[in-house]
Amino acid sequence: MTLAELLPTMRSMVQARLESRVWPTGTTVDAHGDLRVGDLRVAELANRFGTPLQLLDTTDVRRRCRAYRAALPHAEVAYASKAFLCRAMARLVADEGLSLDVCSAGELAVARSVGFPAERILLHGNAKTPEDLKAALALHVGRIVIDSLDEIDQLGALVRDRQRVLVRVAPGVDGQTHASITTGTDDQKFGFPLSTGAAAEAVRRVLAEPSLGLVGLHGHIGSQIRKVASFEEATRRLIGLMARIRDEHGVELPELNIGGGHAVPQLPGDEEFDLAGFANRIEVAVHDECHRHGLRVPRLTIEPGRALVATAGVTVYRVTAVKNTTRRWVAVDGGMSDNPRPALYGAQYAVRLIGRPHTFPTQPATVVGRHCESGDVLAREVPLPHDLRAGDLLAVPCTGAYHHSLASNYNMVGRPPVLAVEGGVARLLVRRETEEDLLRRDVG
Numbered sequence: 001m002t003l004a005e006l007l008p009t010m011r012s013m014v015q016a017r018l019e020s021r022v023w024p025t026g027t028t029v030d031a032h033g034d035l036r037v038g039d040l041r042v043a044e045l046a047n048r049f050g051t052p053l054q055l056l057d058t059t060d061v062r063r064r065c066r067a068y069r070a071a072l073p074h075a076e077v078a079y080a081s082k083a084f085l086c087r088a089m090a091r092l093v094a095d096e097g098l099s100l101d102v103c104s105a106g107e108l109a110v111a112r113s114v115g116f117p118a119e120r121i122l123l124h125g126n127a128k129t130p131e132d133l134k135a136a137l138a139l140h141v142g143r144i145v146i147d148s149l150d151e152i153d154q155l156g157a158l159v160r161d162r163q164r165v166l167v168r169v170a171p172g173v174d175g176q177t178h179a180s181i182t183t184g185t186d187d188q189k190f191g192f193p194l195s196t197g198a199a200a201e202a203v204r205r206v207l208a209e210p211s212l213g214l215v216g217l218h219g220h221i222g223s224q225i226r227k228v229a230s231f232e233e234a235t236r237r238l239i240g241l242m243a244r245i246r247d248e249h250g251v252e253l254p255e256l257n258i259g260g261g262h263a264v265p266q267l268p269g270d271e272e273f274d275l276a277g278f279a280n281r282i283e284v285a286v287h288d289e290c291h292r293h294g295l296r297v298p299r300l301t302i303e304p305g306r307a308l309v310a311t312a313g314v315t316v317y318r319v320t321a322v323k324n325t326t327r328r329w330v331a332v333d334g335g336m337s338d339n340p341r342p343a344l345y346g347a348q349y350a351v352r353l354i355g356r357p358h359t360f361p362t363q364p365a366t367v368v369g370r371h372c373e374s375g376d377v378l379a380r381e382v383p384l385p386h387d388l389r390a391g392d393l394l395a396v397p398c399t400g401a402y403h404h405s406l407a408s409n410y411n412m413v414g415r416p417p418v419l420a421v422e423g424g425v426a427r428l429l430v431r432r433e434t435e436e437d438l439l440r441r442d443v444g
């Protein structure tokens, strides 16, 4: 055996695979704190591309796309692009044979720029603007998901030929997640409640609009939902409404879209979402309910966002200051402008020192950002080495979904770059936002 052949084996002997569910598959770390993602040294990438840096392990994304398609071979899997979108991501999703859920003319523009098959695009949104609707119609997107009675009139007036639509229903199911990402209950802004008769009324109005072709119902009950039973219950309720539509209008709808929202582990001890159990129980629920009502089985669509990209993302920060006052505050060069989730949803993160060995015991630290808000906290009281100091690198896993897409320019800080890592090769997907970028929009 040559040395080159032996090297991978020798490396794997000293590198421990990070088994934790929050890192991209195959992430390793050695005794020197050398973290490798996509077979690349993260500390080296941080030095080369600067910090904060958002890494996306595209092998991990592909693996998850394939796992979803394999688990639900007869269903349509549409990636909820709000979780993270750029051209490379849209191309990857297209290559993997998934459909795409977009929410604005902007997201549509990204999809269009890479020639994403329009037939496989769904347009969502509770407040679609005329520009959103016109862009979707100009591109001939496959389906538009209607979210208000106003939209029925607005869309009806814009459509030239005929547009296939779904009606978004709030099925009255509480997925037991954070209130700000709960969308299945009656008292929130998305969709038409089932319980009040609003959904049935919306269906009547759509059917009366000759330019709209109603093909199905849609129900997305929220995000970071752990229990399969919540999806099952929503599915059963939506099929119940399909049966009533058949009875009242003589129309059997061919599509049922139950949205996304599958939880991902945020912290190392969190449970993994039971995808196989979900696939099995939803299939059974669909068949049972359809059989009970004498309905033909509709084609199922699901719309995972977070579940496809969250775990593929790792953010790297550099420590700018360590301050011991009431507690140990560790300040980094990013913060709520690249990750507003702790402030918005109380989201929790694991944090790891990388790039150097540490022999000291850990001690609780609160990792804060650089922004002018006391709520700019990335992780509260997490164990970090006792000797942590300015200049150190910290890696935060599970930052692939709703990080770059929720990022802002608060305090005129440019958004971080997104770097794809795959099989030892790094590829810049989105470059760092510069001061020049920020000033370009300021035309006054």
Ligand SMILES: Cc1ncc(COP(=O)(O)O)c(C=O)c1O
Residues within 6 Å of the ligand: 080, 082, 083, 101, 124, 220, 222, 223, 224, 259, 260, 261, 262, 303, 304, 305, 306, 307
């Ligand atoms: C209509 C719709 N589908 C799917 C999703 C994806 O949710 P998640 O990323 O939790 O899977 C969302 C959330 O933004 C949504 O609003």
Ligand SMILES: N[C@H](CCC[C@H](N)C(=O)O)C(=O)O
Residues within 6 Å of the ligand: 181, 182, 183, 221, 222, 223, 261, 341, 345, 401, 402, 406
């Ligand atoms: N729009 C999604 C939730 C997005 C949650 C996301 N913004 C996050 O950071 O968790 C929904 O309606 O369920």
